[in-house]
Amino acid sequence: MADQNDRVSELLAEVWMSWAERGATLSAEDWDRPTRLSEWTVRDLYAHVAPAPGQFSELREAVVEGPAGLTGGAEILRVFNQPGGLAHTAAGQIAEMAKEAAKATEPAVLIARFGTEGPAALAAIADLAPDTVVAHQLLGKVTVGALGELALMEATVHLLDLIAAVGGPAPVEGALHFTRGLLAEAADPVAFIEAAAGRGSEPVLPIIR
Numbered sequence: 001m002a003d004q005n006d007r008v009s010e011l012l013a014e015v016w017m018s019w020a021e022r023g024a025t026l027s028a029e030d031w032d033r034p035t036r037l038s039e040w041t042v043r044d045l046y047a048h049v050a051p052a053p054g055q056f057s058e059l060r061e062a063v064v065e066g067p068a069g070l071t072g073g074a075e076i077l078r079v080f081n082q083p084g085g086l087a088h089t090a091a092g093q094i095a096e097m098a099k100e101a102a103k104a105t106e107p108a109v110l111i112a113r114f115g116t117e118g119p120a121a122l123a124a125i126a127d128l129a130p131d132t133v134v135a136h137q138l139l140g141k142v143t144v145g146a147l148g149e150l151a152l153m154e155a156t157v158h159l160l161d162l163i164a165a166v167g168g169p170a171p172v173e174g175a176l177h178f179t180r181g182l183l184a185e186a187a188d189p190v191a192f193i194e195a196a197a198g199r200g201s202e203p204v205l206p207i208i209r
Contacts, residue, residue, distance in 0.1 A: 006126075007174075008145070008148045008149055008152050008178070009122055009126065009148060011152055011172065011174050011175045011178060012122065012148065012151055012152045012155060012175075013118075013119045013122060014172050014174075014175065015152065015155045015156055015159060015171055015172065015175050016051065016114040016115070016118050016119060016155060017114065017115060017119070018159060018168075018169075018171060018172070019046070019049065019050075019111075019114040019115075019155070019159060019162070020111050020112075020114035020115030020116075021115075022162065022166065022168050023046060023107060023110065023111040023114065024111055024115075026042065026107070026166065030042060030166050031043045031046075031107055033165055033166060034165070035161050035162070035164070035165040036161060036164050036165065037161055039095070040095065040098065040099075041102070042162065042165055042166060043102040043107065043110075044095075044098045044099050044102045045098070045158060045161060045162055045165075046102070046107070046110040046114075046162075047098050047099075047101035047102035047105055047110060048094070048097075048098035048101070048158070049154065049155055049158045049159075050101075050105075050110045050113040050114060050118070051113055051114065051117070051118030051121065051122070051151075052113070053113070053117045053118065053120070053121035055121075056121040056122060056124065056125050057121065057124070057125075059125055059128065059134050059144060059147075060125065060128070062134040062135045062136070063128075063132060063133065063134055064133055064134065064135045064141060065133065066131075066133040066141065067133070067141070068131075068133045068141045068142050068143045068146075069139075069140050069141050069142065070139055070140070070141070070142040070143070070146050071131070071142075071143045071145070071146055072143075072145075072146050072149065072185075073146050073147075073148075073149025073150045073152075073153060073182050073186075074149075074182055074185035074186040075146065076139060076142065076146055076147075076149075076150050077150070077153075077182070077183070077186040077207070077208055078186055079139065080208070080209075081186070081207070081208050081209055086138060087208065087209035088209065091209065125144075128144050129144070130143060130144055130145025130148070131143050131144075131145060132144045132145075134147075149178075149182060152175060152178060152179070153178070153179045153182050153183070155175075156171050156175045156176065156178075156179040157179060157208075159171045159175075183207045183208065184207075186207050186208070187204055187207045188204070191204050192204055
């Protein structure tokens with residue numbers, strides 16, 4: 001389990017570095033370029049995904065006694081994306097928060113969060129075991145490992161959104177494979193297998209909003 005968590009952290013730092021390197025090459029016009037996400041610019045996308053170092057330091061203060069209600073990234077995705085879940089009810093609020101953050105944060109700051117601040121903050125909590133339980137404002141009791149898996153998936157999916165807008169190389173292979181597996185795990189297993197095998201007629205995709 002510890003090895004898996006270490007690998008997730010390594011991949012997350014690699015994906016963040018891709019964001020930083022890509023951001024460093026963008027022109028002023030690129031930052032204002034629209035993305036395939038409705039009404040979001042490249043800058044909005046960066047503001048949404050950029051790691052905030054304070055979020056990591058706060059995990060130590062949020063440690064509580066177990067057991068956790070959610071122990072994996074796929075479980076969190078199911079909760080978020082179920083009918084009436086936060087992916088549906090809070091979508092507008094999340095989008096507005098990204099836009100406000102983008103207005104208040106210069107591109108250089110966003111790049112630094114991906115390239116230096118975020119990775120440093122992640123390394124600073126490397127001693128927290130993946131099964132450490134923390135109290136999450138929206139999710140209740142959840143493990144640190146589950147939050148890490150969710151962060152890697154989100155950074156990878158949105159990096160593909162960024163690539164669709166401004167081009168550039170694909171995310172690292174390990175992040176793609178991990179994200180593919182996590183999304184498949186979040187789906188109903190029978191429905192997913194039958195759809196993938198060309199046998200089922202039940203709608204499976206999209207797995208996340």
